[in-house]
Amino acid sequence: MAQAIGTTSAIPQASRSARWRALLREMWKHRVDYLFISPFFIVFLVFGVYPMLWGFRLSLSRWAGGQRPMEWVGLNNYIGLLTNDPLLGKAFLNTMMLLGWILPTGLAFALVVAVMLNVRRLRGRGIFRTLYFLPFVTSGVIVAIVFSQFLDKNYGWVNLLLGKIGIPPVPWLVEAIPAQISVTLLLHWMGSGTNILIFLGALQAIDRELYEAAEIDGANAVQSFFRITVPMLRPVLLFMIITATIGLINLYAQVKLLTNGGPQNNTYTMFMRMMDLIAGNRFGEGAALGFIMGAIILVITFVQLRLLRSWWTVEGNLKS
Amino acid sequence: MFKNARPISRRRFLQAAALGATGALAACAAPVAQPAQPAQPAAPAEAPAAGGELTGELIFWGHADHPIYDAGQAFMKKYPGVTFTQVEITDERTTKVEAALAAGEGAPDLNWLEANEVQLYGRRGVLLDVTDVVKQYEKDLVPAKTAEARVNGRYYGMPGDITPNTLWVRPDILEKAGVPMFEKDIKYEDFLTAAKTVKEKADSSLYVFGADGGGQSSLMFQCPFYALGGNVSDESGEEILFDQGDAAVRAVAYAKMAWDAGAGLDAGWFSPPYWAAIKEGRLGGTYSPPWMRGFFETEVKTPETGQGKWKSVILPIYEGGEKHRTNVWGGATLCSYTQTKVPDLVKKFMEFTFATMEGAQVTADWGIVPPYLPWLTTRLKDVKQTLFSDQTWTDTLNEALTLMREDYYRTPAYGLSGIAGGGPLYDKYFIPMMKGELDIEAGVKQWADDLRTENKKLLESLK
Incomplete structure (x- = not known):
């Protein structure tokens, strides 16, 4: 019996080693091809995988920087952040709130503008496209500084113009809701250009015959939009929702420069908290927060994928 | 010409190309062997010969x-x-x-x-x-x-x-509002009364207090905190003293008096509106550290913008804080x-x-x-300077030097507290207390508790 077991386990082992040899032979045969694709993988390993693994190790350690060794603390950094951080809760809520506001409004705005720009009769479409795309190529730092000057409560141009039409000054950057609106406006202004262009490209790829057929069947413009345009944009929409979610959870530079997380931490994001921890020499906790944010992104993305897949059938029809 | 040439196989072509690419990469890489860091000495410098x-x-x-x-x-x-x-x-x-x-x-x-x-x-x-x-x-x-x-x-x-921080004032703006130049020992309450009068009659502020409470505005808290013997931590940096005694509570209350007076300049520190207010005479006074003179002199270059019109006096008196009427900032x-x-x-x-x-x-x-x-x-x-009307600036500075505390500690906890001009903990508590949304005593207590949590983690990370 024992012999039989030994024999049966030896067979797969031999088969495995044969497979390995075959694989290596095959790789050697294509060595030149592998050489060509190797630069990407080398760069990816050195600058992508290694820092990520190092960062994960850091998130499980206490480290004072420099050449001091890391001290293993297990999950303490994660537990401390999730149970005993005076600012992370607020930062999480702010990030989710900004995500909840900016994602749907930004995509809806970009889609509407793209549909308008896709009208064949529209004159000067190229000019509009350039104008909408222009903010994207402008430095985010400069834009944030200019916005902060425009939106200054006492001396900003926006309140100056509002004053001309009898509207009292709005505390754009010094009250919670106006500050969140200011951040939203800034991000829409900067991000809409690319979103519009991507939507426009996808819209132009939709076969016109679908609309013509729908028209013959008696569908009006709204029905065509929801029954043809939106379902046909599903892959693009999915891509944009996921990339925008990742971008918004990692929101930092624009908010840092526009409101510095204020007023009263009402625009203080998770990324800002992470940066504060790192700048404050709490490298382990900063790394742990980075991985917590990564986990949040994964969960949200998974939910988005599941929801969007269940909302639309494979044929591209919206489920009732 | 190439009619009789043997066709090159795909494999040979790829091998040759790979060889060429590797050589090219090596050639490119060779001169870039320098670390991407600022220049350092080529060789260790020698000790004094x-x-x-x-x-x-x-x-x-x-x-x-x-x-x-x-x-x-x-x-x-x-x-x-x-x-x-x-x-x-x-x-x-x-x-x-x-x-x-x-x-x-x-x-x-x-x-x-x-x-x-x-x-x-x-x-x-x-x-x-x-x-x-x-x-x-x-x-x-x-x-x-x-x-x-x-x-x-x-x-x-x-x-x-x-x-050592002092109060900088423009007597010409005080005069415009009918307010006499401050006596040497002006009480804080009288200073605020004067500030309100100057704001009403000369449309000018005698202190900076932005709506975000950050930057220079924090001096309205820092100065009484220093004068009243407050400390964020002990010298070791391990024990948080922020809520020990009544210095922090009283300092917040003093800051709130300035906030409620509504006479401060509401402009971001060093922002264009801030400099415009200084040059246009809408800032007729400010709590200030000496190093700010360099920045002022860069902007204030003519008598019309205030050059040579400023004077410096010791900070107003906070009751019980007469011995240390100054502060350190930066x-x-x-x-x-x-x-x-x-x-x-x-x-x-x-x-x-x-x-x-x-x-x-x-x-x-x-x-x-x-x-x-x-x-x-x-x-x-x-010292040569162009901002102040006479050399009383240095006299005031010399006097302020004698008022400095040797027991004021700017440890890592001081940085965490944000009292030096802003930060998440400062933002969380300071403005809500100014607005009356948070009780001062409770706010200071919570601020200190958060500070203890943060400081403990920071010190642990430094071990």
Whole structure:
């Protein structure tokens, strides 16, 4: 019996080693091809995988920087952040709130503008496209500084113009809701250009015959939009929702420069908290927060994928 | 011509191309073997040679137009064998220093660190111990400043810029509002009454209080906190004292009085509206550290914009805080790192810059106030300046020096608290207390509790 077991386990082992040899032979045969694709993988390993693994190790350690060794603390950094951080809760809520506001409004705005720009009769479409795309190529730092000057409560141009039409000054950057609106406006202004262009490209790829057929069947413009345009944009929409979610959870530079997380931490994001921890020499906790944010992104993305897949059938029809 | 040539196989073509690409890559890579870090000395600089002649190179990281740069030039003039190189680094300085510390080399020989940074890096053990130099001159240096460079009884930097805060006022604007120039001992309540009058009658503010409470606005809290004997932590930095005694509660209450008076300038610190208000006379007074003079003089260049119209007086009296009517805000310390290859040269430079008449004069000419007592007591009065109407500025400064505390500690906890001008904990509590949304005593207590949590984690991470 024992012999039989030994024999049966030896067979797969031999088969495995044969497979390995075959694989290596095959790789050697294509060595030149592998050489060509190797630069990407080398760069990816050195600058992508290694820092990520190092960062994960850091998130499980206490480290004072420099050449001091890391001290293993297990999950303490994660537990401390999730149970005993005076600012992370607020930062999480702010990030989710900004995500909840900016994602749907930004995509809806970009889609509407793209549909308008896709009208064949529209004159000067190229000019509009350039104008909408222009903010994207402008430095985010400069834009944030200019916005902060425009939106200054006492001396900003926006309140100056509002004053001309009898509207009292709005505390754009010094009250919670106006500050969140200011951040939203800034991000829409900067991000809409690319979103519009991507939507426009996808819209132009939709076969016109679908609309013509729908028209013959008696569908009006709204029905065509929801029954043809939106379902046909599903892959693009999915891509944009996921990339925008990742971008918004990692929101930092624009908010840092526009409101510095204020007023009263009402625009203080998770990324800002992470940066504060790192700048404050709490490298382990900063790394742990980075991985917590990564986990949040994964969960949200998974939910988005599941929801969007269940909302639309494979044929591209919206489920009732 | 190529009719009879043998066709090259795909495999051969790929092999040849790969060989060529590898060669090209190698050729490209060869000259780029330099680390992507600021220039460092090619070889370790030498220690002082026999006969007192110094040689070697010093690298300093700092912003453009820096007092240490001026000191470097003077040092090179005195010691021609020394090369002083300034690398202009501002925003990314901390990141680059961290990278150099992790790499084990590449940090500058000299850096200009804020008080809480000295305390932080000193505790991490990455700063050069310069106890021997500072001890040598200890009696000649302003004691309040030396305390900032001291960590667990050792010195990790040469005391640099001292910053006793005073009140700067424009008498011409007071006069416009019918308010007499302040007596030497004005009470805080009377100061606020005057500020309200000036705001109403001359449309000018006597203090800065932005809606975000950050930057210079924080002086409305910091100054009474200092005067009333407050401390964020003890000297070790381990025990949080922020809510011990009533200094913080009373300081917040004093700040709230200024907030409620509504007479402050509501503009971001150093923002275009801030400078416009100064030049247009809409800021007729401000609590200020001495180093701000350099920035003011860059902007205020004509009598129409206020040049030569300012005066300086000691801060108003907070009841019970008469002995220390000043505050410290900013004011850096000259430091080096343990990895420097020229520790002796570094120490010599530190000694020259802040413990000799010559060095002190150079840095003072730039605009900071060096801590060297022999210079302060004899030469401060001669500093050239254009902002103040007469030399009473230096008299006030000399008086403020005598009001400084030796028991005020700017440890890492001080940085965490945000009282120096903003930060998440400061934002969380300060403005809600100003607006009356949060009870002051409860707010200070919660602020201190959060600070304890944060400080404990920070100190643990430094172990």
